[in-house]
Amino acid sequence: MARDWDAATYDRVSDPQVAWARGVLDRLAPKGHETVLDAGCGSGRVTRMLMERLPRGRVIGVDAAPSMVEQARANLGEAADVRHVELTALDLVEEFDAVFSNAVFHWVGDHEALFGRLHDALRPGGRLVAQCGGAGNVERFHAAAAQVGAQQPFAEYLGGWAGPWNFAGAEETTERLAAAGFEEIEVGLEPSPVVPEPTVEYLRTVCLGHHVERLPEELRDRYVSEVADRCGQPVELDYVRLNIMARRPAA
Numbered sequence: 001m002a003r004d005w006d007a008a009t010y011d012r013v014s015d016p017q018v019a020w021a022r023g024v025l026d027r028l029a030p031k032g033h034e035t036v037l038d039a040g041c042g043s044g045r046v047t048r049m050l051m052e053r054l055p056r057g058r059v060i061g062v063d064a065a066p067s068m069v070e071q072a073r074a075n076l077g078e079a080a081d082v083r084h085v086e087l088t089a090l091d092l093v094e095e096f097d098a099v100f101s102n103a104v105f106h107w108v109g110d111h112e113a114l115f116g117r118l119h120d121a122l123r124p125g126g127r128l129v130a131q132c133g134g135a136g137n138v139e140r141f142h143a144a145a146a147q148v149g150a151q152q153p154f155a156e157y158l159g160g161w162a163g164p165w166n167f168a169g170a171e172e173t174t175e176r177l178a179a180a181g182f183e184e185i186e187v188g189l190e191p192s193p194v195v196p197e198p199t200v201e202y203l204r205t206v207c208l209g210h211h212v213e214r215l216p217e218e219l220r221d222r223y224v225s226e227v228a229d230r231c232g233q234p235v236e237l238d239y240v241r242l243n244i245m246a247r248r249p250a251a
Helices: 007-013 015-028 045-052 066-079 111-121 139-149 170-180 199-207 209-213 217-231
Strands: 035-039 058-063 082-084 096-102 122-133 183-191 240-247
Touching: 007 066, 007 199, 015 045, 015 096, 015 122, 015 240, 035 045, 035 111, 045 058, 045 066, 058 066, 066 082, 096 111, 111 122, 111 170, 139 217, 170 183, 170 240, 199 209, 199 217, 209 217
Parallel strands: 035 058, 035 096, 058 082, 096 122
Antiparallel strands: 122 240, 183 240
């Protein structure tokens, strides 16, 4: 997660991520008094939803992107506890009743280290409830982006580049969670196609941010436009979500 984000734009266009988060929050089903870690809090839109479900509890949000931390603090105000932390280096003093995460883990290359850190952050008996991009996520879209990237004048910067994503499958994720010490593991893939609005702004910020940062400024708008054109109208993103539930043993 070396790159930063355009957090202000993400805050405006992230309705699909917010919609997915509602389902993850329903699976979390907090009683209202717990201490919960929002692992990858982004701009704070979902963190606010989590805080609303914990009127007697506490939420600590962490994110690796400095702009997201700044945006979340601005959005949430003094009531927020938002920290700049890389999840694979997570080492907080607090212990958590639950770890919640939405649309984040696929940005983390080392899932073994990730799950180990999250396991250690939980109290005995604490739960991990998360969703992220899984195997097959935006496969058609990335194929279109690669096809455009292989052509001039983009090939010098994008040709043959595989990207930083980590779209894991259910079986390997189950094995990694078990190796980290989790039990009561439930993992599954769920297709969730999205037609984003506004299309170009969403694609540039959410889907093509890593691509764009590799390009010189004068090629960035052209690249995003050509990828959108290649996808056809309307642009439907073939999202696949990886749902994760697991528990740290009570003893």
